Amino acid sequence: MPDFPAGFRWGVSTSAYQIEGATTVDGRGPSIWDTFAHEPGRIVDGSTGDEACDHYHRHAEDTALLAGLGVSAYRFSVAWPRVQPTGAGPAHAAGLDFYDRLVDGLLAAGVDPVATLFHWDLPQALEDAGGWLNRDTAARFAEYADLTAARLGDRVKLWITLNEPFIHMSLGHGIGTHAPGRMLLFDAFPVAHHQLLGHGLAVAALRARTASPVAIANNYSPVRQVGDTDADRAAAQAYDALHNLLFTDPLLGRGYPDAPGLDPAVIHDGDLDVLAAPIDVLGVNYYNPTGIRAPEEGSPLPFEMVPLDGYPRTAFDWPVAPDGLRELLLQLHDRYGDALPPVQVTESGCAYDDVPDAQGRVDDPDRIAYLDGHVRAVHEAITAGVPVTGYFVWSLLDNWEWAEGFTKRFGLVHVDYPTQRRTPKSSYAWFRDLVRR
Numbered sequence: 233m234p235d236f237p238a239g240f241r242w243g244v245s246t247s248a249y250q251i252e253g254a255t256t257v258d259g260r261g262p263s264i265w266d267t268f269a270h271e272p273g274r275i276v277d278g279s280t281g282d283e284a285c286d287h288y289h290r291h292a293e294d295t296a297l298l299a300g301l302g303v304s305a306y307r308f309s310v311a312w313p314r315v316q317p318t319g320a321g322p323a324h325a326a327g328l329d330f331y332d333r334l335v336d337g338l339l340a341a342g343v344d345p346v347a348t349l350f351h352w353d354l355p356q357a358l359e360d361a362g363g364w365l366n367r368d369t370a371a372r373f374a375e376y377a378d379l380t381a382a383r384l385g386d387r388v389k390l391w392i393t394l395n396e397p398f399i400h401m402s403l404g405h406g407i408g409t410h411a412p413g414r415m416l417l418f419d420a421f422p423v424a425h426h427q428l429l430g431h432g433l434a435v436a437a438l439r440a441r442t443a444s445p446v447a448i449a450n451n452y453s454p455v456r457q458v459g460d461t462d463a464d465r466a467a468a469q470a471y472d473a474l475h476n477l478l479f480t481d482p483l484l485g486r487g488y489p490d491a492p493g494l495d496p497a498v499i500h501d502g503d504l505d506v507l508a509a510p511i512d513v514l515g516v517n518y519y520n521p522t523g524i525r526a527p528e529e530g531s532p533l534p535f536e537m538v539p540l541d542g543y544p545r546t547a548f549d550w551p552v553a554p555d556g557l558r559e560l561l562l563q564l565h566d567r568y569g570d571a572l573p574p575v576q577v578t579e580s581g582c583a584y585d586d587v588p589d590a591q592g593r594v595d596d597p598d599r600i601a602y603l604d605g606h607v608r609a610v611h612e613a614i615t616a617g618v619p620v621t622g623y624f625v626w627s628l629l630d631n632w633e634w635a636e637g638f639t640k641r642f643g644l645v646h647v648d649y650p651t652q653r654r655t656p657k658s659s660y661a662w663f664r665d666l667v668r669r
């Protein structure tokens with residue numbers, strides 16, 4: 233493995249609803265994911281995040297795993313319904329106490345806390361008032377950011393406002409496979425704009441409370457056009473605008489791209505200035521490229537997704553394409569030039585069906601190969617001039633993978649859910665050795 237620049241940040245990521253459990257403990261309110269997961273037929277294995285990895289009670293053990301890994305940073309998310317159980321009103325002290333303990337434990341272990349404010353677990357009370365379709369949710373989000381930073385702002389080393397607003401819009405509000413389960417297709421655009429507005433307002437709230445850098449974590453997927461007709465080209469452009477540009481162009485001062493569904497009536501005067509508040513880091517979550525061709529006649533979508541041939545595949549059936557990460561980082565650099573802040577890869581990882589052997593060891597060579605390829609791709613991008621300053625593996629632990637329940641394992645650490653026993657996989661040792669070097 234080639235050398236990385238001094239100070240490069242190596243980390244791992246998780247999110248609240250996927251690991252914490254304890255969903256009714258210490259006054260936490262319900263979130264849209266509690267509601268959704270409890271609806272029959274929503275989650276493939278019928279599971280919920282009620283217990284997940286029980287991290288709420290086992291955070292000290294998990295912090296010891298981080299210390300053993302030697303990472304310099306840990307990216308977790310704060311559950312909004314712990315801080316404001318009904319999505320409004322003063323901070324709920326018992327909820328923030330948990331993150332206080334977690335952050336202090338991380339610092340004592342020499343690990344920088346990196347906090348994401350919104351990783352999809354909207355308080356149910358806000359959803360009942362229209363959720364992200366309601367412009368007021370953006371203001372509520374800034375208020376929650378302020379309350380959280382008032383308590384943790386002196387110790388969190390990097391703040392991330394939103395996680396993957398594209399996924400929350402498209403799966404949660406476009407096709408309804410994630411909470412809150414709305415099926416609005418392109419009428420979901422207000423969810424994009426209000427999340428971005430909330431991000432901009434939260435940046436201002438955070439700046440007033442802390443000197444730590446502020447970021448957003450976007451999901452990107454380079455588009456591989458399948459077919460060579462004008463219609464295929466138009467389809468690839470439409471998908472690229474929606475997935476890759478819609479949530480980055482306005483942040484970096486270019487306004488919205490020409491994307492399907494964009495409704496100018498939702499954008500008020502002055503909003504674009506709020507969205508474009510300077511950020512210190514752009515978080516990049518990358519898993520795979522997407523194959524796109526022209527849709528069949530009569531399709532409600534202006535593109536069709538097609539499987540990409542010629543790649544190994546993960547247990548999610550996603551193509552393993554490290555070259556896509558290099559390509560994406562170079563594209564960001566080319567498109568935004570000097571407007572691009574330093575980039576940190578805030579999620580990179582893969583699901584495989586890892587099973588302990590007779591001795592209880594979990595050998596996961598496919599994950600090691602995946603990570604090795606993606607870390608090298610980052611190095612190639614740095615060599616080509618892209619300012620990449622960090623790389624976080626998704627995820628520290630096997631955890632509750634949204635609509636896939638417990639069926640997809642992304643962790644460097646295996647979790648036996650009935651006993652909550654944690655077993656570091658061989659990829660944990662591989663990543664530890666990489667970080668040490």
Ligand code: IFM
Pocket residue numbers: 247250396517579626633642
């Ligand atoms: O588990 C998710 C995470 O919550 C957001 N990014 C993608 C991961 C894998 O699907």
